[in-house]
Amino acid sequence: MTLKTTHKAPQPRLAAAQIKLLERLCNACAVSGDESEVRAIVLEQVRPYAETARVDALGNVLATCPGQGTGRRLRVMLAAHMDEIGFMLTQDEGDGIFRFDTVGGIDERQLIGKPVWVGCDHLPGVIGAKPIHLTTPDERKRAIPLDSLRIDIGPGGNSKVKAGDRATFATPFARLGPSLRAKALDDRLGVATLIELVRHAPTNIDLLAAFTVQEEVGLRGAQVAAYAFDPDLAIAVDSTPAFDLPVWEDENGRPQENIFYNTRLDSGPAIYIADGATLADPRLVRHLAETAEAMHIPYQYRQPGGGGTDAGAIQLARAGVPSISVSIPGRYAHTAAGLARLSDWQYTFTLLHASLARLSMDILSGERQ
């Protein structure tokens, strides 16, 4: 599998309003199972453009944008998850100190000393750490187990905070030149992309947009959303890890290639061929790659690695749904702060919009390899 990049396409320009919306989405807190803050923004954004927009039993936002003309049109489901990884308070120990559990895939070694926002009011807190002055040399060699950590909001911090409340890393959105840094770029980049697709829905298809819940704990919202929509095919729009740090030198001073990159920033949207949950439908891989080539949109194939997206649940709905994922690459996924390129995000929207606009029923009669 080769990395495919082309730089023929002009650099896209993002409207300030799109970036502002992404900032709102990233700064909102929506740890799995409590997605209400992001859901409110999504509903506000899609209701003026979608024919229908409703909240289902699990909390997914399901929006429909029917195409135009008579005759049968493809029912195409797009999915982006609203939830993010984070924490759930599990016990109040008094004096503003709480035991907690992680929600979604989090490396516990990264937690100590991190500022957090607690509850829907974003109360400031911290995941406490024993100061270095008091640790022994032996302790400093070992990761602190999760059950020794606490979230501390200070005594009298807020009497409303209780077990069951969620917390997130307290990382405000920031622009860094052509990049952006935020928590929850996974998957607010996808949510922002899907909102934009609803606002500019192609008329050759019926666009079925699912803003899903509980992806980070097992693709749960997507499963019921796909059942409800009963689509002909589906595309999950997500953010995928990039580990494209610079090459390093071996002990002889020779540069070593970093082959663990998964995806690279600045190389455009990542088209999936396979991940831990899905073997992408080859007709959709071909359609997306051909569209990118025809439109001179940079793209890359996601390299092997673990993880899965909503496509893994959608493909198994009802009698099966041809599915694929397209992701915006992001560094430092599932940590306190991720980093992504604005251009990769814009090209992802451009590729998806162009690919949807070129879809016809023929894609389903194409050869299934």
Ligand SMILES: [Zn+2]
């Ligand atoms: Zn994700």
